[in-house]
Amino acid sequence: MILLTRKADFSAAHFYWIDEWSEEENVRAFGLCANRNGHGHNYTLEVTVAGEVDPISGFVVDLKALKEIMEREVVGVYDHRHLNHEIADFKTTLPTTENIAIAVWKRLEGKIPGAKLHRVRVYEMPDLFADYMGEL
Amino acid sequence: MKAYLGRRYHFVASHRLHTDAYDAARNRDVYGKCNNPYGHGHNYTIEVVMSGPVDAKTGMVCDMAELDAFAGKNVLAVFDHMNLNTLKVFEHQVPTAENLCIEVYNIFKGFSDARLERVRVEETNNNSFEYAGE
Numbered sequence: 001m002i003l004l005t006r007k008a009d010f011s012a013a014h015f016y017w018i019d020e021w022s023e024e025e026n027v028r029a030f031g032l033c034a035n036r037n038g039h040g041h042n043y044t045l046e047v048t049v050a051g052e053v054d055p056i057s058g059f060v061v062d063l064k065a066l067k068e069i070m071e072r073e074v075v076g077v078y079d080h081r082h083l084n085h086e087i088a089d090f091k092t093t094l095p096t097t098e099n100i101a102i103a104v105w106k107r108l109e110g111k112i113p114g115a116k117l118h119r120v121r122v123y124e125m126p127d128l129f130a131d132y133m134g135e136l
Numbered sequence: 137m138k139a140y141l142g143r144r145y146h147f148v149a150s151h152r153l154h155t156d157a158y159d160a161a162r163n164r165d166v167y168g169k170c171n172n173p174y175g176h177g178h179n180y181t182i183e184v185v186m187s188g189p190v191d192a193k194t195g196m197v198c199d200m201a202e203l204d205a206f207a208g209k210n211v212l213a214v215f216d217h218m219n220l221n222t223l224k225v226f227e228h229q230v231p232t233a234e235n236l237c238i239e240v241y242n243i244f245k246g247f248s249d250a251r252l253e254r255v256r257v258e259e260t261n262n263n264s265f266e267y268a269g270e
Contacts, residue, residue, distance in 0.1 A: 011260065013150035013177040013219075032217035039217040040150035040177005042260050082150070082174030125148070125179055
């Protein structure tokens with residue numbers, strides 16, 4: 001088995017706020033991220049697939065197809081959007097880095113021909129990322 | 137002996153590029169996806185370059201801690217985790233990275249311990265803007 005990772009970038013706005021909590025509780029839990037006008041990030045997405053190397057092509061997956069699937073299912077949906085207001089994935093969950101990784105996994109799982117989705121990594125900043133590998 | 141000192145700062149913010157001077161179709165045409173109604177956001181990097189004679193005793197152009205404190209109070213506290221469109225400084229101008237760069241330059245003009253050379257704003261890995269005054 002070999003792992004292959006493809007990266008893509010998108011920019012989006014978000015904020016953290018739980019309606020059932022008071023303003024004080026939200027600010028205590030989320031700090032500056034509780035500003036309901038939103039702020040934003042340049043996100044980097046890393047999608048890792050696992051499979052066997054095709055003995056003839058030398059590839060584990062069709063790279064062009066993987067790029068197109070990532071673009072269609074994730075980047076084209078999230079890029080230059082406000083995750084709280086415009087993306088159905090975050091209607092009932094906060095668009096934290098963790099939840100974005102899980103949402104991206106759900107969008108991609110079963111859609112990559114010839115290889116198995118192994119890991120989704122989402123960077124919110126260069127020094128902060130979340131990994132999701134499905135339910136292990 | 138004149139030397140240059142560069143320092144980088146980071147903040148995150150959202151914005152929407154839109155001007156009331158254009159109709160909806162022209163805003164869409166000029167700003168593309170940056171005109172999406174709810175805005176989007178970036179990890180911004182600010183690079184400021186100061187210059188001045190190297191102090192014979194300290195060996196420094198200026199005290200980096202003083203510059204950091206100035207940037208923290210006057211730049212990061214103003215822009216970090218904000219929606220740029222809601223800030224007073226962008227009440228009458230579009231919060232493009234160009235305008236942000238000029239505003240940040242004007243703020244750093246107020247730092248008196250060294251001479252401001254230029255300010256660079258990196259909006260993404262692929263685009264950056266510089267302003268060195270008129």
